[in-house]
Amino acid sequence: MSETFSQLLLKWYALKGRDLPWRYKGGAHPDPYVVLVSELMLQQTTVKTVLSYFDKFIARFPNVESLASASIEEVYLYWQGLGYYTRARSLHQSAKMIVNDFHGCFPCRKEDVLKLKGLGPYTVASFLALAFNQPETVVDGNVIRIMARLYHMTKPTDEIISEIFHKAEKLTDKENSADYASAIMDLGATICTPKKPLCEQCPIAVYCLSKNSDDVDQIPIRKKIEKKHMEGYVYIIRNKNGDVFIRKRSEKGLLHGLYEFPWSEKNIFPDAEMTQKTVSHIFTHIHMNLKICYLKAEDFAVDGFFVEEKKLSNYAFSTLMKKVMKTIGLER
Numbered sequence: 247m248s249e250t251f252s253q254l255l256l257k258w259y260a261l262k263g264r265d266l267p268w269r270y271k272g273g274a275h276p277d278p279y280v281v282l283v284s285e286l287m288l289q290q291t292t293v294k295t296v297l298s299y300f301d302k303f304i305a306r307f308p309n310v311e312s313l314a315s316a317s318i319e320e321v322y323l324y325w326q327g328l329g330y331y332t333r334a335r336s337l338h339q340s341a342k343m344i345v346n347d348f349h350g351c352f353p354c355r356k357e358d359v360l361k362l363k364g365l366g367p368y369t370v371a372s373f374l375a376l377a378f379n380q381p382e383t384v385v386d387g388n389v390i391r392i393m394a395r396l397y398h399m400t401k402p403t404d405e406i407i408s409e410i411f412h413k414a415e416k417l418t419d420k421e422n423s424a425d426y427a428s429a430i431m432d433l434g435a436t437i438c439t440p441k442k443p444l445c446e447q448c449p450i451a452v453y454c455l456s457k458n459s460d461d462v463d464q465i466p467i468r469k470k471i472e473k474k475h476m477e478g479y480v481y482i483i484r485n486k487n488g489d490v491f492i493r494k495r496s497e498k499g500l501l502h503g504l505y506e507f508p509w510s511e512k513n514i515f516p517d518a519e520m521t522q523k524t525v526s527h528i529f530t531h532i533h534m535n536l537k538i539c540y541l542k543a544e545d546f547a548v549d550g551f552f553v554e555e556k557k558l559s560n561y562a563f564s565t566l567m568k569k570v571m572k573t574i575g576l577e578r
């Protein structure tokens with residue numbers, strides 16, 4: 247083999263790697279802010295989904311100062327639809343820390359980056375590699391899959407995860423870590439895909455022990471996580487003016503800080519009119535079905551307030567509540 251693993255990978259990346267707005271081919275991205283925003287957005291969310299939000303977010307908050315000085319409500323408005331709103335809150339808090347504690351200069355030492363909010367070891371490594379070309383090894387789901395296939399590792403991933411990290415670390419090109427991190431993630435996203443990997447087009451096939459093997463689709467081996475099913479009721483409550491009742495979720499817990507229509511696992515308003523309409527949504531480990539119910543009321547013992555229907559768009563709602571609105575044709 248004349249060319250090394252990373253040489254083959256980087257050559258392929260230069261020609262076929264994806265052009266993404268938070269990417270800079272040929273080294274570190276000149277704007278760490280753009281990298282930080284993308285890293286938070288990409289946690290548990292696909293590139294395709296992030297692409298439809300990223301430009302609008304950057305247009306409204308073009309730098310760390312503009313984000314730090316915005317209200318969290320406005321940040322949520324630009325985040326709504328991306329889900330996992332804790333990330334938006336973390337990004338906002340991190341922006342404030344960078345402005346206040348680091349005088350607007352992005353930290354580039356690992357111990358400082360770790361102080362920012364919402365950044366786990368993976369995101370920190372990725373941020374340092376992509377924003378500062380630091381010699382970090384980035385291990386996400388794509389890299390785990392590629393390493394497991396490269397060495398034909400057929401034990402469950404959680405049993406071999408440290409071995410995978412070790413192998414990934416040994417292969418990382420420490421001098422070109424920004425491009426290497428992007429390249430290996432692109433390889434996993436476009437060539438070494440979870441199903442039907444394109445081994446014939448793979449630039450590192452010569453190093454791969456799983457190339458065209460019958461079981462390649464099954465590697466890496468993962469334990470199946472059972473999703474919990476939850477049934478409930480969501481209430482569209484109108485007063486005599488036709489305004490709609492909404493409430494803000496508590497500052498802690500699932501979907502905190504977002505607005506919603508009251509909902510519950512139990513039918514808390516027995517007088518409500520049940521419809522045949524239901525809305526389904528999948529959170530990380532929960533499969534939720536909500537039956538839509540209508541109710542007329544002026545005042546009752548639930549915290550919240552009535553809003554004109556046309557003003558609902560001033561409030562950030564979760565994806566689940568947006569599905570409710572879409573199902574019943576509420577104006578947005």
Ligand code: SF4
Pocket residue numbers: 392395396437438439443444445446448449450451454455456457458462
């Ligand atoms: S040869 Fe096939 S299985 Fe191996 S890394 Fe490439 S795409 Fe994945």
